[in-house]
Amino acid sequence: MILSFDDALDGPLEWRDEISGLAAEIERSDLLEIGTVEASGELRAVDGGFLLDGSLEYDQSLACARCLEPALERIVETFEVFLVRRAPRIGDGAQRGDGSDRNPDHEEYDDELELEADDLSVVAVQGDEVDTRDFVVEQVVLNLPTRALCRKDCAGLCPTCGADRNRVACGCEPAGDPRWGALAALRAPSEH
Numbered sequence: 203m204i205l206s207f208d209d210a211l212d213g214p215l216e217w218r219d220e221i222s223g224l225a226a227e228i229e230r231s232d233l234l235e236i237g238t239v240e241a242s243g244e245l246r247a248v249d250g251g252f253l254l255d256g257s258l259e260y261d262q263s264l265a266c267a268r269c270l271e272p273a274l275e276r277i278v279e280t281f282e283v284f285l286v287r288r289a290p291r292i293g294d295g296a297q298r299g300d301g302s303d304r305n306p307d308h309e310e311y312d313d314e315l316e317l318e319a320d321d322l323s324v325v326a327v328q329g330d331e332v333d334t335r336d337f338v339v340e341q342v343v344l345n346l347p348t349r350a351l352c353r354k355d356c357a358g359l360c361p362t363c364g365a366d367r368n369r370v371a372c373g374c375e376p377a378g379d380p381r382w383g384a385l386a387a388l389r390a391p392s393e394h
């Protein structure tokens with residue numbers, strides 16, 4: 203939802219976003235699906251800027267890193283960011299377009315903000331409005347695990363026959379101590 207900073211100066215603004223089909227926007231090969239993201243929160247003026255907070259709720263599904271079956275998770279998350287309006291200045295020239303909030307020209311300005319904002323993430327917003335959707339999408343990306351597992355003890359696929367060992371006992375026996383099976387399989391070709 204697009205919110206106006208000027209409106210927020212008159213009193214806190216409530217916002218709500220409902221975003222579908224996000225998986226197509228996020229480039230990640232093991233991402234299967236992101237359910238409709240329901241997000242809502244508030245934008246309010248505070249000393250030195252604006253505070254944007256929100257909570258979001260949705261289902262995500264990634265391919266399990268071991269067995270490739272969908273690993274489903276219900277995500278319930280909150281976030282809070284400190285926003286500062288950054289007015290375009292004379293001499294700024296063309297926008298750098300790299301998303302950097304740390305333009306060296308504004309060093310003094312930024313230091314001041316960091317002190318005020320403490321450990322909150324500070325985001326400089328150019329213009330009179332803020333689109334809460336950007337922050338919701340960012341949160342969804344941040345919530346993705348580096349490596350998804352359908353369950354902690356997922357047995358994965360058999361390296362010999364490809365069977366899903368969570369479902370079937372394929373009977374392929376690793377040689378020797380089963381705990382060293384994978385290692386032995388890696389060594390075998392060079393030793394013989």
Ligand SMILES: [Zn+2]
Pocket residue numbers: 266267268269270271351352353356357358
């Ligand atoms: Zn799995």
Ligand SMILES: [Zn+2]
Pocket residue numbers: 360361362363364365372373374
């Ligand atoms: Zn097998």
